[in-house]
Amino acid sequence: xxxIRGKAAVGMRYSGQAREGRDEMPESLSSSRKNSRxxxxxxxxxxxxxxxFDPETSLGxxxxxxxxxxxxxxxxxxxxxxxxxxxxxGTTYNLGKNIYDTLTGAINLLxxxxxxxxxxxxxTEVALNAASAGIIIYTLATGTATIPVIATITITVTLAKAAxxxxxNIDKIFxxxxxxxxxxxxxxxxxxxxxxxxxxxxxxxxxxxxxxxSYITASIPEYDPAAGWKAAVRGGxxxxxxxxxxxxxxxxxxxxxxxxxxxxxxxxxxQDLCRLMALYGFNDKETAxxxxxxxxxxxxxxxxxxxxxxxxxxxxxxxxxxxxEPLSVYRLWFLIEKDRxxxxxxxxxxxxxxxxxxxxxxxxxxxxxxx
Numbered sequence: 001x002x003x004i005r006g007k008a009a010v011g012m013r014y015s016g017q018a019r020e021g022r023d024e025m026p027e028s029l030s031s032s033r034k035n036s037r038x039x040x041x042x043x044x045x046x047x048x049x050x051x052x053f054d055p056e057t058s059l060g061x062x063x064x065x066x067x068x069x070x071x072x073x074x075x076x077x078x079x080x081x082x083x084x085x086x087x088x089x090g091t092t093y094n095l096g097k098n099i100y101d102t103l104t105g106a107i108n109l110l111x112x113x114x115x116x117x118x119x120x121x122x123x124t125e126v127a128l129n130a131a132s133a134g135i136i137i138y139t140l141a142t143g144t145a146t147i148p149v150i151a152t153i154t155i156t157v158t159l160a161k162a163a164x165x166x167x168x169n170i171d172k173i174f175x176x177x178x179x180x181x182x183x184x185x186x187x188x189x190x191x192x193x194x195x196x197x198x199x200x201x202x203x204x205x206x207x208x209x210x211x212x213x214s215y216i217t218a219s220i221p222e223y224d225p226a227a228g229w230k231a232a233v234r235g236g237x238x239x240x241x242x243x244x245x246x247x248x249x250x251x252x253x254x255x256x257x258x259x260x261x262x263x264x265x266x267x268x269x270x271q272d273l274c275r276l277m278a279l280y281g282f283n284d285k286e287t288a289x290x291x292x293x294x295x296x297x298x299x300x301x302x303x304x305x306x307x308x309x310x311x312x313x314x315x316x317x318x319x320x321x322x323x324x325e326p327l328s329v330y331r332l333w334f335l336i337e338k339d340r341x342x343x344x345x346x347x348x349x350x351x352x353x354x355x356x357x358x359x360x361x362x363x364x365x366x367x368x369x370x371x
Contacts, residue, residue: 094132094136094153094154095133095136095140098129098130098132098133098136099129099133101129102126102129105122105125105129106126108122128157129157131157132154135153136153139153187252187253188251188252188253189250189251189253189366189368190217190248190249190250190366190367191248191250191251191318191333191365191366192248192293192297192365192366192367193246193293193364194248194249194333194364195245195286195289195362195363195364196208196244196245196247196360196362197237197238197242197285197362198237198238198326198359199233199236199237199355200233200237200357200358201236202233203232203233203234203235204233204324205232206230206231206233206323206324207227207229207230207322207323208228208229208231208245208320208321208322209227209228209229209320209321210223210228210249210318210319210320211318211319212318213225215251215318216248216249217248217249218247218248219245219246219248220245220246221245223247231245244289251317251318255313255316255317256307256309256313256335256368257307257309257335258307258335258342258344259344259345260307260344261306261307261308261345261346262276262279262306262346263303263304263305263306263346264276264303264339265303266299266300266301266302266303266304267301269298269300270291270295273290273291273294274287276306277291277363280332280350280351280352280353281352281353282353282363286361290363294336294365297365298336302338303338304336304337304339305336305337305342305344306334306336307334307335307336307337307344307368308332309332309333309334310331310332311329311331311332313333314332314333320362322360326358327358327359328354328355328356328359328360329359329360330353330354330359330362331360331361331362332363332364333363333364333365333366334363334364334365334366335368336365336367336368337368
């Protein structure tokens with residue numbers, strides 16, 4: 001019996017040593033895991049600091065950001081690196097990655113220009129990454145950072161991010177519409193009531209063509225896309241009645257000058273418009289037509305800046321061809337914007353109307369983008 005008890009005691013002693021051995025991890029393995037986690041943490045911290053100093057370079061994954069990779073190569077490199085670090089770094093890497101994603105996402109949103117849907121999606125993803133980091137910190141602090149817990153956190157956050165991706169897709173659609181439709185619409189300006197006067201000392205038939213005719217939105221008489229206008233000059237002017245050709249158009253907003261302008265006071269709108277036309281040398285008929293139209297078109301309570309657009313500028317936007325060729329062509333549009341204190345030169349040489357034995361004279365107005 002003593003022998004049996006002795007053997008049992010020995011067995012129990014060996015069993016206790018075995019259990020004790022299982023509770024204690026070999027020092028080399030424990031040290032290796034600690035080193036791996038330390039390396040993963042330092043790597044994520046270094047990448048985060050690098051991003052904060054140069055946020056524009058960090059738009060993809062960790063490896064693609066550092067080495068400037070793109071396309072499929074960058075994605076594969078990111079996935080391999082991410083998976084390897086998760087195996088080596090474990091919970092520490094997950095924490096560092098969430099902190100990194102939170103910071104990079106927030107900085108990109110603050111520095112970029114997104115639609116409402118894009119901002120909602122972006123900040124939601126930032127919040128998910130921040131929440132994930134917070135939960136991991138809590139599990140580390142409470143000693144509950146087990147593989148099932150971390151896996152549950154990761155899966156939950158991944159599913160939530162998948163839902164956020166639908167918002168990002170909506171944002172892409174809105175961005176496309178804004179780029180190809182919204183910008184184009186904002187880039188077009190309406191040209192109101194350009195009047196074309198024709199003067200000649202002898203009677204003749206003339207043809208006038210505007211290019212491109214697709215810009216024209218209204219015309220009197222109706223503009224023929226193929227032949228343009230045919231007009232008869234009688235008694236020194238169009239139809240012998242001092243008439244004019246009328247059209248309106250929608251033209252690209254590029255090419256207009258906004259450096260030189262003349263201030264128009266809304267409280268004395270009619271008088272200022274008369275002085276403006278006299279300054280450029282328009283005759284009584286041309287001035288009366290201009291003041292009658294723009295005196296009603298503009299609001300008398302507002303002050304305006306009239307930016308003159310001379311013949312050269314207008315010819316680059318909407319060329320006019322007259323047959324037979326006149327001795328002089330003078331075209332003037334005013335780009336009109338409300339006076340909000342925008343800087344511009346108000347004193348500059350004035351190019352007055354050119355008169356000749358066979359002359360074409362045109363005035364018009366353009367409502368600027370600020371309106």
